[in-house]
Amino acid sequence: MFLAPGFVIFSVFTLFALAFVVYLTFHEWSIIEPEKPFVGLQNYRDLIEDERFRQSVINTFYFTGASVPLATLCGLAIALLLNQPLRGRWVFRTAYYLPAITPFVVSAIVWKWLYNGDFGLFNYYLLKTNLIHEPLSWLSDKNLAMPSVILMTVWAGVGFSMVVYLAGLQAIPEELYEAAKVDGAGPLARLRHITLPGLLPSTVFLLVIQIIFNMQIFTQIFVMTRGGPIDKTTTVLFYVYEAAFQFYEMGYASTIAFALFLLLLVFTALQLRMYRRQTA
Amino acid sequence: MSAAAEAAPRPTKKRGLPPWKSVLAYVILVPGAILFVAPLVWMISASFQPVGDMFSWPPQWIPDNPNLEGYKLFFGIVPEGELAGRASRAAIGVERWFINSAIVATGITLLQLLFNSLAAYVFAKRQFPGRDLIFLLFLATMMVPATVTLIPNYLVLKHIPLFGGNDIWGIGGHGMLDSYYGLILPNAVSAFGIFLLRQYMQTIPDELLDAARIDGASEFKIFWKVVIPLCRPALAAMFIFTFTFAWEDFLWPLIITSNPDLYTAPLGLALFTTRNRTSWDMLMAGSVIATLPMVLIFMIFQRQFIRGISLSGLKG
Numbered sequence: 001m002f003l004a005p006g007f008v009i010f011s012v013f014t015l016f017a018l019a020f021v022v023y024l025t026f027h028e029w030s031i032i033e034p035e036k037p038f039v040g041l042q043n044y045r046d047l048i049e050d051e052r053f054r055q056s057v058i059n060t061f062y063f064t065g066a067s068v069p070l071a072t073l074c075g076l077a078i079a080l081l082l083n084q085p086l087r088g089r090w091v092f093r094t095a096y097y098l099p100a101i102t103p104f105v106v107s108a109i110v111w112k113w114l115y116n117g118d119f120g121l122f123n124y125y126l127l128k129t130n131l132i133h134e135p136l137s138w139l140s141d142k143n144l145a146m147p148s149v150i151l152m153t154v155w156a157g158v159g160f161s162m163v164v165y166l167a168g169l170q171a172i173p174e175e176l177y178e179a180a181k182v183d184g185a186g187p188l189a190r191l192r193h194i195t196l197p198g199l200l201p202s203t204v205f206l207l208v209i210q211i212i213f214n215m216q217i218f219t220q221i222f223v224m225t226r227g228g229p230i231d232k233t234t235t236v237l238f239y240v241y242e243a244a245f246q247f248y249e250m251g252y253a254s255t256i257a258f259a260l261f262l263l264l265l266v267f268t269a270l271q272l273r274m275y276r277r278q279t280a
Numbered sequence: 281m282s283a284a285a286e287a288a289p290r291p292t293k294k295r296g297l298p299p300w301k302s303v304l305a306y307v308i309l310v311p312g313a314i315l316f317v318a319p320l321v322w323m324i325s326a327s328f329q330p331v332g333d334m335f336s337w338p339p340q341w342i343p344d345n346p347n348l349e350g351y352k353l354f355f356g357i358v359p360e361g362e363l364a365g366r367a368s369r370a371a372i373g374v375e376r377w378f379i380n381s382a383i384v385a386t387g388i389t390l391l392q393l394l395f396n397s398l399a400a401y402v403f404a405k406r407q408f409p410g411r412d413l414i415f416l417l418f419l420a421t422m423m424v425p426a427t428v429t430l431i432p433n434y435l436v437l438k439h440i441p442l443f444g445g446n447d448i449w450g451i452g453g454h455g456m457l458d459s460y461y462g463l464i465l466p467n468a469v470s471a472f473g474i475f476l477l478r479q480y481m482q483t484i485p486d487e488l489l490d491a492a493r494i495d496g497a498s499e500f501k502i503f504w505k506v507v508i509p510l511c512r513p514a515l516a517a518m519f520i521f522t523f524t525f526a527w528e529d530f531l532w533p534l535i536i537t538s539n540p541d542l543y544t545a546p547l548g549l550a551l552f553t554t555r556n557r558t559s560w561d562m563l564m565a566g567s568v569i570a571t572l573p574m575v576l577i578f579m580i581f582q583r584q585f586i587r588g589i590s591l592s593g594l595k596g
Contacts, residue, residue: 006399006469013433013466014421020432078312081305084297095313098320101574103528105546106567109553110323119335121322128338155316216427219530223550237427237531244431245535254431261428268423275419275475 024254031248043255053256055231056239057263062146063235064214067153072206074154075161076199080191082162083169093162100159108223111152115139115224139225142232149220149233161206168202169195208270215264236260320571327351327564334560350561354569374566376541377548381570384463384533384544385526391468392522393515399469400477401503405489415478419471426532429466434535437462458539467526473518480514481507516584524574545570 025043029036047053078096082089099107114121117137126132138148176194185193218237221227227234227242234242236256244253297305322341326334327350329343354374403415437456440446446455456462484507492502508515533547543551549566578585 006395017429017432
């Protein structure tokens with residue numbers, strides 16, 4: 001049967017994994033201890049009380065709430081400009097897209113350097129232009145760390161939304177613009193009444209995909225801040241990682257992961273609907 | 281770069297913009313583009329600088345003393361003696377990371393192309409009871425974020441029976457942790473890929489398959505000789521998505537590998553930064569090299585890439 005290989009892998013690594021993660025949330029499951037006692041709802045109770053968990057949820061929402069709209073808006077603006085008949089469009093398109101094809105780890109390493117307090121390029125240029133008078137320690141400042149991570153993520157994400165919007169712009173029929181012009185609609189009216197509504201599907205797609213992706217932010221945090229300073233950049237997935245693979249508390253870590261899943265459920269459902277609408 | 285020009289948005293009917301508008305557009309686009317590429321330009325420049333110069337203020341955009349030290353260290357063409365006092369390359373095995381990444385990314389990509397297209401074919405072209413329900417189940421469960429299945433999958437791999445020193449009950453050894461199997465297998469199918477291919481296969485007329493069937497072709501032959509060649513554009517798009525994803529993946533390799541010989545490139549580079557004595561020149565050279573395959577794939581497959589994005593669920 002053609003379905004067999006896919007189905008076996010799917011059964012083990014998705015179906016079984018899902019059941020297993022639920023099972024784990026009801027157990028105290030330490031890798032080191034041979035005993036894995038059933039603890040009922042204890043993990044969930046701990047989770048509600050857990051100050052760090054609350055902080056990590058706040059951080060994750062902060063990160064997603066800032067990075068997704070910023071990347072989407074910048075991508076939209078650039079796509080609108082690049083949809084004009086300009087010379088050298090492909091140069092710009094490549095330039096804005098390059099960060100998106102750079103491996104995330106590489107971007108994070110380079111940006112960590114740029115942000116460095118002692119020899120980073122940010123401090124150099126900001127000091128030189130007198131925008132700041134003291135070098136800033138971007139990633140180790142408790143108020144600047146998260147915005148710094150967000151800025152880097154937006155830089156890496158704009159290219160994707162730009163490309164999606166460019167594809168969306170091409171799907172809008174030219175006749176609509178012609179008709180609007182005949183009716184005397186100015187450029188702004190055309191933008192508001194034709195272009196933006198026409199881009200709605202692209203926007204929904206981008207928001208859903210990016211929210212799901214960014215809520216699971218991990219790589220930047222691991223490379224750039226390790227959750228610090230004082231947990232200001234500890235995100236939910238980073239907390240899962242620490243609990244599971246540094247403290248070996250698989251049961252509790254699964255509970256955190258499951259909570260993240262519940263937080264994402266609405267968006268996963270939206271994503272599924274997007275795909276289903278096409279299958280219908 | 282002709283591909284880029286062809287992939288350009290359809291030219292608008294009116295030729296050119298009023299000059300003041302073009303100028304305005306450039307005033308926004310040019311500085312923006314410079315800021316966007318600056319970090320990458322700096323990375324390339326730094327990879328050719330001696331370690332001392334990398335820390336200099338003002339930063340050197342064009343290296344004063346360009347050298348290939350970082351790349352030489354990276355490829356191990358520096359006499360062992362000169363390595364004294366620096367992190368020994370032998371202990372790090374950097375070029376190994378890239379071989380690992382290539383193996384893992386290629387493995388994942390090939391398996392996905394095969395398994396996804398097989399499954400997609402069944403969902404698109406075969407009739408059987410409950411087909412659409414199973415498809416929906418596939419789609420729904422596989423949209424579950426990877427985060428959730430991370431821990432169970434780690435434990436499952438650790439306890440694969442009769443593997444990596446495990447007994448029949450899956451106890452005793454490390455199972456598929458620290459192995460290519462562990463890096464590849466859990467990523468060997470994807471709902472997104474199946475979905476994409478299924479959508480594409482549905483556009484293939486059934487008559488074509490029936491004709492082949494009448495000619496006595498086996499089901500597999502139909503799949504292989506008729507369906508697959510027709511799906512080339514969708515397969516190309518999937519190839520790009522899967523390969524880049526697998527090349528960049530960080531969290532999964534981080535969790536399941538502890539043996540430096542099995543580090544993938546992103547993992548090796550990231551863990552490298554946390555060492556005490558980082559050879560920054562080597563790290564920057566490695567970063568450039570890790571980025572190159574992505575840039576190459578993008579350049580070669582630009583058209584398929586743009587096409588893939590429009591295939592992937594944007595048809596309003």
